[in-house]
Amino acid sequence: MKPAPFAFLRPAALEEALAALAREPGAKVLAGGQSLVPLLSMRLAAPSMLVDINALPDLGHVSVDAAGVRIGALARHAHVLASAEAAEVQPLLAMALSHVAHPTIRNRGTTVGSLVHADAAAEMPMVLRLLEGSVDVASVRGRRTVPAAELFAGPLESTLAHDEIAVEAFFPALPAGAGVAFAEIARRHGDYALVGVAAMVETEGGEVVRARLGYVSVSDVPVVVDVTDALDDPAGKALADLEPAEDIHATAAYRAHLVKVLTPRVLADAIHHARQKTAQRKKS
Amino acid sequence: MTTKLFGTKVPRVEDQRFLRGQGRYVDDLLTDDPRLLHAAVLRSPHAHARITDIDVADVLDVEGVLAVWTYDDLVDAMAEPLPLLIPHPTLTHGRTQYALAKDEVNYVGEAIAFVVAVDRYVAEDAVARIRVSYDYLQPVVGIAAARAADRLVHDDVPGNVGARMEQENGDARAAIADAPHTLTLELDVERSACTPMEGRGTVARWDPDTSRLTVWSSTQTSTGVRGCVAAKLGLDLAKVDVITPDVGGGFGVKINHPWPEELLVPLAAMTLGRPVKFTEDRREHFISSAHERAQVHHVEVGFDDDGRVLGLNVEFWHDHGAYTPYGLIVPIITSTQLLGPYKPLNYRVVFESLYTNTVIVTPYRGAGRPQGCFVMERTMDAISAYLGKDRTEVRSTNFIQPDEFPYEHGLVFQDGRPLTYDSGDYPASLAKLKALVGWDEFEDFRAEMAEQGRRVGIGLACYVEGTGVGPYEGAHVHIETSGKVKVATGLTTQGQGHQTAFAQIVADTLGVRFEDVEITTGDTRKMPYAVGTFASRAAVMSGSAIHLASLRAREKALRIAAEALEASEDDLEIADGVVTVRGTDASIDLGTVAVLSNPLRYAFDEASKAATQFSVGDPGKPPVAEDDEPGLEGKDFYSPERSTFANGMHAVIVETDPDTAEITILKYAVVHDCGHLINPMIVEGQIHGGVAQGVGGALYERMAYDESGQLLNASFMDFLMPYVTEVPKTIDIDHLETPSPLNPLGIKGAGEAGVIPSAAVFAAAIEDAEGFPITAMPISPSELFALRLEHADVPAEAIAEETR
Numbered sequence A: 001m002k003p004a005p006f007a008f009l010r011p012a013a014l015e016e017a018l019a020a021l022a023r024e025p026g027a028k029v030l031a032g033g034q035s036l037v038p039l040l041s042m043r044l045a046a047p048s049m050l051v052d053i054n055a056l057p058d059l060g061h062v063s064v065d066a067a068g069v070r071i072g073a074l075a076r077h078a079h080v081l082a083s084a085e086a087a088e089v090q091p092l093l094a095m096a097l098s099h100v101a102h103p104t105i106r107n108r109g110t111t112v113g114s115l116v117h118a119d120a121a122a123e124m125p126m127v128l129r130l131l132e133g134s135v136d137v138a139s140v141r142g143r144r145t146v147p148a149a150e151l152f153a154g155p156l157e158s159t160l161a162h163d164e165i166a167v168e169a170f171f172p173a174l175p176a177g178a179g180v181a182f183a184e185i186a187r188r189h190g191d192y193a194l195v196g197v198a199a200m201v202e203t204e205g206g207e208v209v210r211a212r213l214g215y216v217s218v219s220d221v222p223v224v225v226d227v228t229d230a231l232d233d234p235a236g237k238a239l240a241d242l243e244p245a246e247d248i249h250a251t252a253a254y255r256a257h258l259v260k261v262l263t264p265r266v267l268a269d270a271i272h273h274a275r276q277k278t279a280q281r282k283k284s
Numbered sequence B: 001m002t003t004k005l006f007g008t009k010v011p012r013v014e015d016q017r018f019l020r021g022q023g024r025y026v027d028d029l030l031t032d033d034p035r036l037l038h039a040a041v042l043r044s045p046h047a048h049a050r051i052t053d054i055d056v057a058d059v060l061d062v063e064g065v066l067a068v069w070t071y072d073d074l075v076d077a078m079a080e081p082l083p084l085l086i087p088h089p090t091l092t093h094g095r096t097q098y099a100l101a102k103d104e105v106n107y108v109g110e111a112i113a114f115v116v117a118v119d120r121y122v123a124e125d126a127v128a129r130i131r132v133s134y135d136y137l138q139p140v141v142g143i144a145a146a147r148a149a150d151r152l153v154h155d156d157v158p159g160n161v162g163a164r165m166e167q168e169n170g171d172a173r174a175a176i177a178d179a180p181h182t183l184t185l186e187l188d189v190e191r192s193a194c195t196p197m198e199g200r201g202t203v204a205r206w207d208p209d210t211s212r213l214t215v216w217s218s219t220q221t222s223t224g225v226r227g228c229v230a231a232k233l234g235l236d237l238a239k240v241d242v243i244t245p246d247v248g249g250g251f252g253v254k255i256n257h258p259w260p261e262e263l264l265v266p267l268a269a270m271t272l273g274r275p276v277k278f279t280e281d282r283r284e285h286f287i288s289s290a291h292e293r294a295q296v297h298h299v300e301v302g303f304d305d306d307g308r309v310l311g312l313n314v315e316f317w318h319d320h321g322a323y324t325p326y327g328l329i330v331p332i333i334t335s336t337q338l339l340g341p342y343k344p345l346n347y348r349v350v351f352e353s354l355y356t357n358t359v360i361v362t363p364y365r366g367a368g369r370p371q372g373c374f375v376m377e378r379t380m381d382a383i384s385a386y387l388g389k390d391r392t393e394v395r396s397t398n399f400i401q402p403d404e405f406p407y408e409h410g411l412v413f414q415d416g417r418p419l420t421y422d423s424g425d426y427p428a429s430l431a432k433l434k435a436l437v438g439w440d441e442f443e444d445f446r447a448e449m450a451e452q453g454r455r456v457g458i459g460l461a462c463y464v465e466g467t468g469v470g471p472y473e474g475a476h477v478h479i480e481t482s483g484k485v486k487v488a489t490g491l492t493t494q495g496q497g498h499q500t501a502f503a504q505i506v507a508d509t510l511g512v513r514f515e516d517v518e519i520t521t522g523d524t525r526k527m528p529y530a531v532g533t534f535a536s537r538a539a540v541m542s543g544s545a546i547h548l549a550s551l552r553a554r555e556k557a558l559r560i561a562a563e564a565l566e567a568s569e570d571d572l573e574i575a576d577g578v579v580t581v582r583g584t585d586a587s588i589d590l591g592t593v594a595v596l597s598n599p600l601r602y603a604f605d606e607a608s609k610a611a612t613q614f615s616v617g618d619p620g621k622p623p624v625a626e627d628d629e630p631g632l633e634g635k636d637f638y639s640p641e642r643s644t645f646a647n648g649m650h651a652v653i654v655e656t657d658p659d660t661a662e663i664t665i666l667k668y669a670v671v672h673d674c675g676h677l678i679n680p681m682i683v684e685g686q687i688h689g690g691v692a693q694g695v696g697g698a699l700y701e702r703m704a705y706d707e708s709g710q711l712l713n714a715s716f717m718d719f720l721m722p723y724v725t726e727v728p729k730t731i732d733i734d735h736l737e738t739p740s741p742l743n744p745l746g747i748k749g750a751g752e753a754g755v756i757p758s759a760a761v762f763a764a765a766i767e768d769a770e771g772f773p774i775t776a777m778p779i780s781p782s783e784l785f786a787l788r789l790e791h792a793d794v795p796a797e798a799i800a801e802e803t804r
């Protein structure tokens, strides 16, 4: 359980990091290392070089404004989770992050790293998809913004080019009249979910005008399902788009069952949340 | 007056060190030595294959690699199979592996080549460059495949059967045939493993100047390792020292020896003339140490209207993996200990121990008892359900009664001695358990919860555990001239708190201060005669030996002190390290007595000066009398005629989520009887740890092998050892103390107790909550969900719909 040999670079400037990635086709970015280092140790990945971005300046931010929350590439899960402003503007962030791993891992692991790692069992990629956020990426060729809908290519595969660094993620604010909710079932506290569900509903005059659900661990990529037209059987609609699979922890049937159990609960919670928020807004 | 420490909650002295990160484990050793080399092992990626070629040509090119061994490089005893440690007449087809595979591999993880390099990184790089050619063979995975025997693990073992053993007391089959009621049950337990936080590890240093080998190993038996290393490497025993430093958990897996690496590391150190270290990593621990628990049982039971068991006939199949280095200990324990606190009128048990192409099986905390307890307790519950009787009532009907001890079962136990229980009071224990868990009030609670839409269940399970098996353990007690007491016992310590518990015994027996006692364990230089730490035996065996050795030292101290103080021994007492003539001021420190015990020519310290005021010895006789020795020491061995039998009863209340099938523990209660308690806090700690491990075994952990013999969950990511969040926050414990008549302290073992009834007690509670039988453990929410569908009163199409 020791990594194969690799070169190690810890640049102090983004340009330097991007140049190294462009130069070295076998290089990989190292952020919090909570996913990458185990892969290296088990020799499931053997990059020729690690470009450690932890010394890059100005990437540790969690900045919040009316539009939403901007999370720098070096902001740790714990930092994002601790931000009361972020939780205020987009409550789903904290709801989901409290299910990401354990405190020690959240102290190192980065939220942006989790997005790029593109694990369909991870909470934050799905949250980004559901909220229709985006990721800003940089390379020697310049910068671009990748919408969440275009970020996830396949299991553990993002659409980033090998020489691109994700510098910031953007999670839009909760619109007026909207509500969110999250629930997951995991075998142990802090484990990847067997099934996780998030909901975002938008209401007008107390009526649901848009309802969308995001799912964790029941497909190869984070899946979002619009159930606005299927409020009486949202799980049925969702299951048509999901591919619950069997693994050593759960059968496909059990996962499908959990989708059926969690979906109406989460949807109801989100509707409740939307009404609560609306009531609060009216008061203030 | 020294207060009595035996029986009190003395805080563990070792915790300071452990909690401050000052423990020293094998991997911490020799880290400053620039000459230290590191080993890595090439392990079979296939469950069953013939090796046609091993090409190591590319390895020696790797910079930093010093040597590589394959089977062809081994000579003499090292080229022989590893020892079969515990042979048994019924183990007619015992097989053990070679230190490095010869011609064939029989499980994923079997050692094939051993590389030594300047660090572990380079060693692993080199391992990746070894090219092995295989002819693949079909693997045998799981008990069903082993029994079917369509393919064989070892060509020369027909039917994959390593052993078949049968014991019978009475005529069980006839009794069942004649019984008013009969039931049959099929009961399964899956594979799991000890998974200590520290894996295996060995360091060896060869000193060419003195021709001595020092081996440090993370083992449960340093004397065992020493014997193996000397025999396999052709060294005189006197040239080999084996030391066990701090050990980060064993739970059974480290009693097996020698592991291939325990021999290859010393071999490499001698060959290369440099110290060598092997530290097993987590994946290696999963695929190349040992597992346990997998058994399939078929039970037939005949009983009367009261639930009294008239005949019990149990057949079971034990999966022992690819080889049998540890013999039949696990299935023999199941076959004898499944009886628990009960006395079926007739009992027959037959087992077959089967080969599979999976990791070897050696005892894991509980060692076959969890399976036995599962079988017996599921049977008791089935009888209760059948008769519509309270589960505690049927158990009571079958209990051995307090006036029936010693109770002979008419069977032979794992130590080859008659299965005879020494003491216990099962009705009293059950009464305590019912009170502790609220057995009689449970139906009210169930109704209250049902009103809230919540589903709960209660279960209980009883066990008896043979502890403190022989043959012997010894101790050496030395009182230094400073008055400090140095004690050595040969068995090893894996975190049990021996420093504390043993020091309590010494302090009481000798009359010295607890702080003045230092205990050394697992160091063959200090105590070369010892067996090891397993089978809940350390307190009984070494505790008793330490008590006896302390008595000898005390005897000698009193003899010398009586002479020095010119008093009768009968008038002396020892407290806080001072011998006093009762009712007077006349006294002498034990340190001074130690000076007097050793008629040296030279005086170098205050203690010697203090001693000059006393005179002992007859000037007309030699300074050391004919039947005496210099020094204030005591040495003794404890060797009991048979095991002592501890017992306990657990109860659990669980909640099962009607929607998600998740299982939550609401209350866990334990009544425990291990005779006299040396340190109740340590015993409770053992129970807490055992229950936690049992929760893992019942609800989370399993070895997920696929049909090709690959272990799919060889990491803590997928092998679900419970976190602290998964085990009950509180465990209610009550003790009963029925002392053992077999040892001077009246103690019984406590190390494995917490884990034994877990599978049984959780199955019972889940069954009680759900209303259908639970016959296989462990159980996950996904499996509980599947069982609900199976037992639901719904048409098949609906199930097909649900499982689609």
Ligand SMILES: Cc1cc2nc3c(=O)[nH]c(=O)nc-3n(C[C@H](O)[C@H](O)[C@H](O)COP(=O)(O)OP(=O)(O)OC[C@H]3O[C@@H](n4cnc5c(N)ncnc54)[C@H](O)[C@@H]3O)c2cc1C
Residues within 6 Å of the ligand: A028, A029, A030, A031, A032, A033, A034, A035, A036, A037, A073, A099, A100, A101, A102, A105, A108, A109, A110, A111, A112, A113, A114, A115, A116, A117, A121, A122, A123, A124, A160, A164, A165, A166, A167, A190, A191, A192, A193
């Ligand atoms: C025991 C354990 C439990 C866990 N449980 C969960 C869980 O329940 N839910 C969950 O979501 N996660 C879980 N994780 C993963 C954790 O959240 C990781 O921290 C996260 O997925 C990756 O973040 P990181 O900063 O550690 O990335 P790293 O491990 O450093 O990198 C991961 C991958 O992303 C790439 N990468 C990282 N940052 C960038 C960037 N800025 N630009 C381009 N590429 C980049 C790396 O090259 C690498 O391929 C768990 C981890 C552990 C060890």
